[in-house]
Amino acid sequence: MIEVSLFQLFVIFIIILYIINRPRLGKNEPPLVPYTIPILGHTYDYLFNTKTFIKKCKEQYGECFSIYIFGDVVTVLSRDSLTEVFRNNNDFDMESAAKETLPLERLLPYSGNNVPFHVKTTREQVSGKLDINIDIAQKYLLKGIEKLIGDCNEPKVFYKTWNLVNFLIALPIANILVGEEAASHEDLVKALGDLAFDVGPLIIIPPILFFIHKKLHEIVITLPLKFGWNPVSRIRNIVMNRLRPVVEKRLKERKELGNYYKPYNDLWEYYMNLPNFDNTKPNNLHFHVDNLLAITFASISTTSRAAVDALYDLAGRPEVLNELYEEALIIDKECNGSITVPEIQKMVKLDSFVKESLRHGDTILSLPHYMISKSYTFSNGFRIPEGRKIMLYSIDMLKAKEYFGDDAEEFKPFRFLNRNSPATKVDRSYIVFGGGKHACPGRFFAISETKLFLHKIILKYKVSTESGKIEDKVFVGPFTSPSEGGLVFENRK
Ligand code: HEM
Numbered sequence: 317m318i319e320v321s322l323f324q325l326f327v328i329f330i331i332i333l334y335i336i337n338r339p340r341l342g343k344n345e346p347p348l349v350p351y352t353i354p355i356l357g358h359t360y361d362y363l364f365n366t367k368t369f370i371k372k373c374k375e376q377y378g379e380c381f382s383i384y385i386f387g388d389v390v391t392v393l394s395r396d397s398l399t400e401v402f403r404n405n406n407d408f409d410m411e412s413a414a415k416e417t418l419p420l421e422r423l424l425p426y427s428g429n430n431v432p433f434h435v436k437t438t439r440e441q442v443s444g445k446l447d448i449n450i451d452i453a454q455k456y457l458l459k460g461i462e463k464l465i466g467d468c469n470e471p472k473v474f475y476k477t478w479n480l481v482n483f484l485i486a487l488p489i490a491n492i493l494v495g496e497e498a499a500s501h502e503d504l505v506k507a508l509g510d511l512a513f514d515v516g517p518l519i520i521i522p523p524i525l526f527f528i529h530k531k532l533h534e535i536v537i538t539l540p541l542k543f544g545w546n547p548v549s550r551i552r553n554i555v556m557n558r559l560r561p562v563v564e565k566r567l568k569e570r571k572e573l574g575n576y577y578k579p580y581n582d583l584w585e586y587y588m589n590l591p592n593f594d595n596t597k598p599n600n601l602h603f604h605v606d607n608l609l610a611i612t613f614a615s616i617s618t619t620s621r622a623a624v625d626a627l628y629d630l631a632g633r634p635e636v637l638n639e640l641y642e643e644a645l646i647i648d649k650e651c652n653g654s655i656t657v658p659e660i661q662k663m664v665k666l667d668s669f670v671k672e673s674l675r676h677g678d679t680i681l682s683l684p685h686y687m688i689s690k691s692y693t694f695s696n697g698f699r700i701p702e703g704r705k706i707m708l709y710s711i712d713m714l715k716a717k718e719y720f721g722d723d724a725e726e727f728k729p730f731r732f733l734n735r736n737s738p739a740t741k742v743d744r745s746y747i748v749f750g751g752g753k754h755a756c757p758g759r760f761f762a763i764s765e766t767k768l769f770l771h772k773i774i775l776k777y778k779v780s781t782e783s784g785k786i787e788d789k790v791f792v793g794p795f796t797s798p799s800e801g802g803l804v805f806e807n808r809k
């Protein structure tokens with residue numbers, strides 16, 4: 317009888333894996349960057365040397381090339397071919413690629429992730445009601461800043477400032493989403509603010525199991541859910557507890573006041589008006605709360621990231637801070653400290669600064685999509701087959717000399733001043749909000765809140781980096797995270 321050792325079994329397994337996963341390229345495909353280690357391919361360089369590796373690939377192979385990572389061929393697109401992804405949304409699908417690493421519909425099982433619904437509510441209720449929402453944002457940003465940063469007669473140093481800024485940004489958003497009564501509870505605001513931080517780490521877990529099978533990673537990261545552990549459960553419970561009495565109160569008011577009922581101005585009121593809102597039905601409240609959590613996920617950490625990056629960018633550049641302080645003072649005087657949408661539009665230097673800060677977000681590869689048509693041929697002649705994953709070489713586009721000039725690599729705070737190029741304007745090169753039909757519908761609110769936040773901070777404090785230098789972002793594979801260095805706040809007066 318032949319005995320087979322564990323080692324032999326392992327070797328057989330590796331050989332099978334090699335044969336199954338061996339990249340097979342069709343005709344006219346973008347070039348596959350050669351690699352030396354079978355199975356592993358470019359995975360190591362992709363994880364630990366992303367910036368230099370991808371840059372070199374582009375220099376050698378052009379704007380459209382493929383790499384072999386986690387047992388799969390992934391096509392990296394830049395410049396013109398990148399733009400084609402936004403223009404051809406019937407051929408490229410982001411949702412299917414995003415849920416491989418962040419299965420939101422499993423984390424929010426009561427509602428799934430109904431993107432068209434969130435796009436509509438963001439357009440109509442968040443960005444579409446900017447006047448009302450900016451009023452709310454102003455009130456709660458001031459409260460939050462007073463409470464969390466407060467009096468800095470003696471300079472105060474904050475570390476890992478993203479957490480602080482995230483709570484400050486979450487406070488107005490919570491008020492806009494669930495109204496003042498529910499958002500007066502700190503545990504609810506904190507829970508909404510925590511959501512992306514609690515589930516976000518799933519995105520950066522390297523999908524090692526992709527080497528064996530694509531589905532395996534999703535099965536393993538969602539395994540705890542099957543045993544009842546869901547990072548969202550804690551958050552959902554807090555939100556449900558705070559919203560239940562609000563629902564009862566509003567339903568009672570509606571009954572008693574009839575036509576005299578004055579609707580609240582929050583997204584929850586909108587949900588309560590939907591024909592499918594019926595809190596007497598089992599899990600109906602869960603359904604609407606999961607919808608609320610989906611929009612929370614899209615809105616808070618993204619906006620706080622923009623705000624904290626801009627704050628670090630500002631703190632490292634005292635001369636820019638002074639110039640923005642002058643602009644802020646003039647606007648503040650004109651409106652007596654009560655900012656409305658027209659004043660936010662007048663903050664043109666700040667707008668350019670925020671846009672430049674977003675341009676320097678430095679994410680290397682972003683927005684993975686699957687190509688879902690039979691095949692797709694780019695204008696440059698390269699063809700990719702159905703099921704091919706693509707990634708956008710975003711840092712390359714955002715630092716392209718063709719679009720941003722010879723000094724594209726530099727941080728020029730007032731680069732966009734007098735150029736009719738506000739921070740919300742999506743075009744072929746400024747892709748921080750994506751592009752085409754799916755471009756972020758929340759950007760009008762996000763930019764306004766970020767500007768308002770910075771405006772209030774600039775008026776109140778001198779902010780500097782503890783190191784006295786411009787702080788660099790932290791690279792995590794193809795992603796970045798804000799610096800964790802100390803930020804010093806000191807009262808202006
Ligand atoms: C600075 C803050 C933000 C950034 C950088 C950002 C970025 C993005 C990006 C890159 C996309 C994908 C676009 C594409 O597929 O082409 C997106 C989509 C989306 N964002 Fe934002 N976002 C921000 C704030 C917000 C806010 C505040 C909301 C809601 C209140 C929001 C709601 C959405 C929704 C609903 C989508 C899905 C759009 C679709 O698939 O059609 N975002 N965002």
